[in-house]
Amino acid sequence: MPARRARQTVEISTPELRSMLLERLKRLHSRRTAHYQSTSLIPVWLPPENQTAGESLPGPHPRRQNRGKLDKFLLLVEGVAVVGLIVVVAIGLNTLRSLNQEFSAALQQPTIAATPILSAVVLPGGHTPPNSTGGAQPNNSEIPEHLLPIVQSLANMPIPTSSPEQALRIKIPDIQVDAPVVQGDGWEQLRKGVGQHINNILPGQSGNLVLSAHNDVFGEIFRHLDELKPGDEIILFTASRQYTYTVESSEIVEPTRVDIMASTTDTTLTLISCYPYMVDNKRIIIKAIIHY
Numbered sequence: 001m002p003a004r005r006a007r008q009t010v011e012i013s014t015p016e017l018r019s020m021l022l023e024r025l026k027r028l029h030s031r032r033t034a035h036y037q038s039t040s041l042i043p044v045w046l047p048p049e050n051q052t053a054g055e056s057l058p059g060p061h062p063r064r065q066n067r068g069k070l071d072k073f074l075l076l077v078e079g080v081a082v083v084g085l086i087v088v089v090a091i092g093l094n095t096l097r098s099l100n101q102e103f104s105a106a107l108q109q110p111t112i113a114a115t116p117i118l119s120a121v122v123l124p125g126g127h128t129p130p131n132s133t134g135g136a137q138p139n140n141s142e143i144p145e146h147l148l149p150i151v152q153s154l155a156n157m158p159i160p161t162s163s164p165e166q167a168l169r170i171k172i173p174d175i176q177v178d179a180p181v182v183q184g185d186g187w188e189q190l191r192k193g194v195g196q197h198i199n200n201i202l203p204g205q206s207g208n209l210v211l212s213a214h215n216d217v218f219g220e221i222f223r224h225l226d227e228l229k230p231g232d233e234i235i236l237f238t239a240s241r242q243y244t245y246t247v248e249s250s251e252i253v254e255p256t257r258v259d260i261m262a263s264t265t266d267t268t269l270t271l272i273s274c275y276p277y278m279v280d281n282k283r284i285i286i287k288a289i290i291h292y
Helices: 014-038 062-107 145-155
Strands: 169-172 177-183 194-196 207-212 233-237 242-253 267-275 282-289
Touching: 233 267, 242 267
Parallel strands: 177 194, 207 267
Antiparallel strands: 169 177, 169 233, 194 207, 233 242, 242 282, 267 282
């Protein structure tokens, strides 16, 4: 038999084997680190646990470093936005609280009694007699001195625009009255015909429609009001229809009896003129109502 080939045995000491293994591990570790850094999966690899002293660490990957800065910036923006939202909510809640407090204070205000609207201080149509010194003119002596400014302000009130529902003409057959109706009952309006007091009441409506005219000047339209009797008819004409009122009462009052012009729940017509004829220190009042 041929002689068996003798095995060659290479003797390696333990330190040499350790050094070879460590060198192999370092090469493997370097290849893995290069691969991960090229794919930006990790910023940096720490050296192996047994890296020799003095060997430098690889630096952070540039792309990962920029992403870190962007993350910090976005985090800062989010923080500012959250703070701003908190401030806005706080301001809104404070405003709402203030509004609720103001509303509560308004509800706690004491109840104030309603003040009646002053529409006149004396009955319309007052004037001095035409046979007096100076002739017929507005009689301011009827008006209390402290109320003169109010009368002047009422005289300057604008006349409303006419509408088809307003009274345009009045007829009283029993005393031969047939005259135009104008809006307003001041001195200038009563020169033109029968004046309607400005209170927004229309013929046929519930309330007190007040008409005035002179008895001894400007046509003496209401010269014979004192001859009217209960049951006599007063007819008002608008652009579209007519309304017939029936006389209910007649009375003589002082010029200051402005309650005669107060609103009513019935469909009322009030006629006013100075009285007596050529004296004009009182008023004659005719009340009429529509009967449906």
